[in-house]
Amino acid sequence: MSDRNDEHDELRKVVRAFLEHASPSSEVRRLAETDEGYDPEVWRRLADELGLVGLIVPERFGGAGAGAAELAVVMAEMGRTLLCAPYLSSAVLAPAALLESGDETACAEFLPDIADGSVIATLAVAEGNSDIRDLDAVWTTARADGDRHLLFGTKERVTDGYAAGLLLTVARTEKGLSLFAVDPEAVERRPLPALDPTRKLARVHFDRTPARLIGAEGAAEGAVARVLDLGAVALAAEQAGGAERCLELSVEYAKTREQFGRPIGAFQAIKHKCAELLYEVESAKAAAQDAARLWSAAAAASEQGLAASVARAYCSETYVHAAAETIQIHGGIGYTWEHDAHLYLRRAKSSALLLGSTSWHLERVAADIGLVPTA
Incomplete structure (x- = not known):
């Protein structure tokens, strides 16, 4: 287990170092104004240099053959920087759909080009x-x-x-x-x-x-449902990564911004906000990692689906709360267009509706544990 944790830590370091240069705030804002919404050169490097575009594609189809645990590490880092790229679509949903279809001919035809980034x-x-x-x-x-x-x-x-x-x-x-x-x-x-x-x-x-x-x-019905569950696991990791970055921004600002001769982080109200966010963010990371672990361990489909919904529901609510509190902690500057806080809030709000709304996932969890009757 420790060897695998070391591998994940190394993967995290490599991806973070790359994204710090490839996805700064200025680039996120620039790409957000385009119709395509991504930089082809960054996409090529993600595929060629890091092998991330084909991360979950089996080696026989030109991919890395990694699992959901590695995918969660990568998605969390992309969530931290708000990477503008078709990663969730082209590196997660599309290859998963082809693989779940069981169509070997289609997989052999389409997956190599998807994995090398030449086809989105x-x-x-x-x-x-x-x-x-x-x-x-x-x-x-x-x-x-x-x-x-x-x-x-x-x-x-x-x-x-x-x-x-x-x-x-x-x-x-x-x-x-x-x-x-x-x-x-x-x-x-x-x-x-x-x-x-x-x-x-x-x-x-x-x-x-x-x-x-x-x-x-x-x-296709069962296959598509499983693809959307895997997508939910990946999205939960991305949300946890974004929430963690919101917490970091809040703590950094609370340490340096002064009011009445003291850093605002010295005031009880700000301490409480940051402490509450720390608890929620760590819980969100744990939920996302647990869901990814079950997928990597090839657990029962029902168990995987439940874990995906638990992670998505909790990570959605945590991310929205973390992004909103970041704006509150930053005060007036947090409400301005020039500050990045609103970019995280927008991502958090929209992600909560992606691949199944929070209410849909909560209802699924409630039905599974017997709080409401199943249809």
Whole structure:
């Protein structure tokens, strides 16, 4: 266990050192103003120099073959710096969807290019105003047309959907939910305004759009649910990392900002805020790490799903609270556009709705432990 902890510590140091130079606040703000929302050169280096883009891709498909524990380490560091990159989409959701499909031919065709960063991929699930975890609300349809399918419908809030070179789309056929690969050039895509400009969202419209079936027809529901659970584990780690950085910013400011001849950290109210945040942040980190550990240990699917929801719910609430308290502790300067505190609050608020709202995850936990009846 200690050897693995040492490996994770070394991975953390390497990723942190890279991101401190590649994702400073000035770069985050610059990329937030673009439609694509990422720097191709940084993305190339993440893939080539660090091997992070193909982190969870098996070695036989050109990846590193790492697990959720390593993914959590990387996501936490990216959360600390608000990295603007399609990592959650292209390095987590898309490869996980291909692997869960069981389609070896599709994996061999798509995963090497995803792993080396030459193709950005994403997963399109949500429709209308429904929660992405409500798979019954998927009404994009796929109709057979010879040896291919044609898609009809609209996907909302597709992460990095505007920059993607491959769209993995969940659609409904006569046999049930199925997964399809779509060329983005064949669809209508439009960037969506978002509270968090550092994570890009898009609307994708299909109108007789040619698509290739991935895996077995009608077999995608369980696979997509597992992909979203893994995404929730990764996102929880990112949230814990962001919350930890908010705490650091607050403590640093409380030590240096003076009022009435003393650092504001000497006042009881600020001490209480920082102490409470420390407890919550450490708990969030533990929840995220525990969820990642269960995934790496190949625990039962039900246990993994429960841990994912526990981590996501707690990390969401912790991150929002930490970001809001950071603004409070910084006082007037924390409310200004020039300060970075609002960037963390925007990321925290938007992440709480990503890959399943906090309420959805809490309801899942409540049902699992018997507080509410299951459907």
